Structure formats: structure tokens, C-alpha cells
């Protein structure tokens with residue numbers, strides 16, 4: 001379940017429908033989908049895509065997406081730190097970044113034109129999009145794990161355009177809550193992957 005923070009207003013929203021309503025004027029979708037019972041812990045990428053085919057098809061129609069895949073990130077992922085470094089600096093894309101998380105957790109910071117910076121902590125069951133052209137960055141939580149369905153209008157669209165004067169360093173990517181605790185003997189609760 002997501003947590004929305006607006007750090008500059010010291011505000012936090014945890015109710016799913018309130019999060020959805022707050023984000024809608026910014027062109028950001030938030031939905032909560034079932035995970036328990038839909039897929040097993042060891043589901044393959046293909047099984048995940050098959051399990052969520054109705055939702056994927058609905059989003060494809062809504063946003064003009066043509067392909068979907070599953071990305072798997074874990075502490076064992078080769079060159080993980082270099083990959084996270086790319087995610088964690090303020091950037092934009094030429095198409096929407098759509099992510100449905102089935103495992104793991106992280107924090108999207110979204111920086112809309114004329115709006116406050118929004119910190120959206122996501123975990124299993126959370127669907128979110130970052131609209132095309134909107135500045136954002138992403139950090140994993142302490143478990144350094146995320147498994148997501150991604151949708152693309154054009155797979156080449158994921159190319160990141162970095163904001164030269166990014167403000168990502170001004171915002172702490174804090175992860176909180178029972179689903180976001182770091183693994184036992186892992187880093188402290190606020191020790192997430194930083195830029």
C-alpha cells in the first residue's frame with residue numbers, strides 16, 4: 001500500500017482513494033491491485049504478465065501502450081549500484097513511466113511543473129505512472145528489491161533525459177511501514193539507496 005508524502009508541506013496521505021484523488025490533477029494514476037492469491041512467490045515473468053493481462057490490456061487502451069514486460073531488481077543484480085545511480089537523479093522521459101509492483105518497495109519523487117515535490121512510496125500491489133516529460137527520480141528501499149510490470153509506448157522511450165540542476169539531493173527517500181522494513185541485519189530503516 002502506497003504512502004504519499006509532500007515534504008515541503010509536512011503532509012502525509014495513506015488512504016488509497018485520497019492518494020488517487022490527490023495525484024489525478026497532476027496526471028498521475030494511482031491504483032491498488034490484488035497481489036495475494038494472484039501470483040505465487042516464484043511466479044515467472046510470463047506468469048505475472050498472464051495473471052494481470054486484463055489490467056495490462058485496460059492500461060494499454062488508456063495510454064496507448066504496445067508492450068509490457070517485467071523488470072527484476074535484487075541485491076544480486078549485476079551492476080546494481082550503477083543502475084540505481086541512473087534512477088536516482090532527476091530526469092524525464094518522452095513517454096509515461098508506468099510501473100505495477102508485485103514485490104519489493106521504493107520511493108518515486110515526482111516534481112510537477114508548478115507543483116510541490118511528491119514522494120510516493122510504493123510496494124506490492126501499487127500501480128503508478130509518471131507522465132511523459134514530468135521530472136522525477138526513484139530510490140529503492142532498504143531491501144534493494146523490486147519486481148515490476150512495465151508498459152511501453154515505445155521501449156526506446158525509457159531513455160532518461162537528465163535535469164542538469166536536479167533537486168534530488170534535497171529530498172530524503174525515507175521508507176517507512178511494516179512492508180518497508182529493511183531485511184534483518186540490514187541497514188537502518190532510513191538507510192535507503194541514495195543518489
Ligand SMILES: [Fe+2]
Nearest residue numbers: 091093097136
Ligand atoms: Fe524515470
